[in-house]
Amino acid sequence: MPELFGREFAADPYPAYAWLREHAPVHRAVLPSGVSAWLVTRYADARQALADQRLSKNPERHSAAAHGRGRVGIPGERGANLMTHLLNIDPPDHTRLRRLVSKAFTPRGVAAFAPRVQELADRLIDDMLAGQSGAERGRADLIDSYAFPLPIYAICDLLGVPAEDQDDFRDWAGMMLHTSGKRGGVGRSVKRMRGYLGELIQRKRKNPGDDLITALIRASDHGEHLTGEEAAAMAFILLFAGFETTVNLIGNGLHALFRNPAQRELLERSLEAGDDRVLSAAVEELLRFDGPVELATWRFATQPLVLGGCRIEPGDPVLVVLASADRDPDRFADPDRLDLTRRDNPHLGYGHGIHYCLGAPLARLEGKTAIATLLRRLPGVRLAVDPGDLRWRGGLIMRGLRSLPVEFDPAKVTQSQ
Template identity: 50%
Template sequence: MTPIPPAVALPQPFDAAFLADPYPGYARLREAGAVHRIALPDGSPVWLVTREADVRAWIADPRLSVNKARSGTGYRGFTLPPALDANLLNIDPEDHLRLRRLVSQAFTPRRVEELGGRVRAAADRLADRLAASMAAHGRADVVAEFALPLPLTVIGDLLGVPEADRRPFAARVGAMLAPEHPGQVAESVEHIHGFLLDLVAARRAVPGDDLLSALIAAHDDGDRLSEDELVSLAFLILMAGSENAQHLISGGLLALLRHPGQLAEVSADPGRLLPAAVEELLRWAHPNQMAIRRFPVEPVEIGGVSVPAGDTVLLCLASAHRDPARYPDPDRFDIHRADTSHLALGHGVHYCLGAPLARLEIRTALGTLLRRFPGLRLAVPADELRWRCSFRSRALRELPVMPGAAAPGRPGRRGGRAR
């Protein structure tokens, strides 16, 4: 990838100050225009789309391809081997629909529904650990002890990943998305690729009652997933299912802790209010800043700006979700917001196949924390929390909490369980 020469250098908005609190920066960009020609931190040029109406319209428009072969500027993003690149995020409608039909045979609503009891049991086990840690130390880290291991347990069980391999995989994905040194991305990708090749080979040799085994067996009139497609789908499910869910759980809990009035409402009536709170969290606190990059297959006009074929377009979800033209008082967290529509789980043909599982996990996780730990509070001031920030994602590194006046523990038989 060739950086832009200094003579034609473009604005680079994603500096440290922007990433520390990106929302005021997105507001300035939205006010200045719908589309901006900017450079990413590595110098590569992109068109950044900031307003909700344009993001919503173009995220489902087939004239914007997700296939990197359509790039006319050499954009490659992560340098992934073919076996990790052949997933649903990188394939245009015809092939995408073919893969989706095959995957849907294995990723059924019944399979997700059956996971419900296992998600609740895992959440309660991890809540026990969190309670023990707070009892021993007076505080605990929700990220390390609850939000990270819960989706790893769920997705690991779903795909048949050995328990000992789950945390190392999550660490590699985190390093790939927010590297601490230049060589970390390539190193992480190499490890992820090798791990998934071995996992697919193991499930092919000894099938189990898991999603990966079902994907291997899925067929449609003789059509089956290729080896690269299997490995790539496993990569996508593990990455999205663990990475996004853990950050939505920790970010969601933080949002509720910082809005005690709404926290009290949800705690008092979780059956009615928790689903609405989850939808607002998906809009207000989703870690993904951008949708997957896209490339026009022909010259297009976005927000009144002409964008040549082959250029890189980034549709900014974080900016769209704070657009006052769509959401009144958009920076306000509001579980009673009338407009619950958002783009956090995709839109159109690229709507997330795992959306029901994502909602189930977040709802169960937050419901368990609120039920088990009434009075839970931050153990440090909010402005001292540490974040993992990049132009791609923004997520908590840790979330230290401590018990309130009510001691943490399991409710009695009459205690309600959020569903």
């Protein structure tokens, strides 16, 4: 059996997942945290598990005594009183909160946000170019200067974080991203963010704005409202779940395009022709091929159940391996090949069932805008290092690059549209 969770696995987990799908599709593994959990690797089993109401999202369902002393959930959220969000609760509370929050997160609202996302993408490229001189000219790290700040500033704008406070959010998010394997650093950042969000919610109650936090405060259904604790937790999870997934969508997606020049050329030709249809399909394929979320967030059995021929006991943690399910040859033809024209593509990149990602429309918008803008404005941009030299963050849930060094010809850079 291949080694799981080591450095080679972080760089390319797909061979190990292929082995598991064939030999141990529902496999009990000891995670780096010390927690013992079931890994679900086949598409059919994954889709079943994601929709199975016998698998709870509540961490209190975890039988910690039987499965090791390691913690589950997002580091720091418990200490910062941020547990009451959509990733940690079940119906009927989940149904109520999602119904209230979805009123503040409509497709129409996301579509109206498109010009701002485009403005951010262009501004970040302009800032990247303006800061270059001498030997730096024509080189950049696309994670640090582009993929990371774009979703941070976008979600700050959406939440209603004042411009003068957004760099603080960038710093906190950066600590969460770059210390993902160190709970102390993440926990401190989460507490600082929680304190700020609590203060911001109080300010928005007194001085409402045209923003998501105000909409969360106002959200109601049959007289029900979000409590202050619920509003803070929801604002936090929209930020926490929204920024790193989009960082990885942009970074992993660009990396895949750099490694597959024929597919990149296909996309670039369509963009030059003003046809965005390939772009939409491309983002879906990039989500399938090397998506931002490697494992779906924690689930815990509430009663005995059989999954993939294995008996899961009450309290057992279950982790659905989205990255493996989306490479399952029983569901996807030639799954290890990037095909931007793939038509039959019901990937699980944003989950399935009642916990399907609420922010998926915004993430898709940011991914499409970021990738298209970079390819249009930096023609010929390419990796500046050997692919084997790239380092990947080995967090349990997310999978993304630590950096993405590129080079390009400054003389060919185009202006924003």
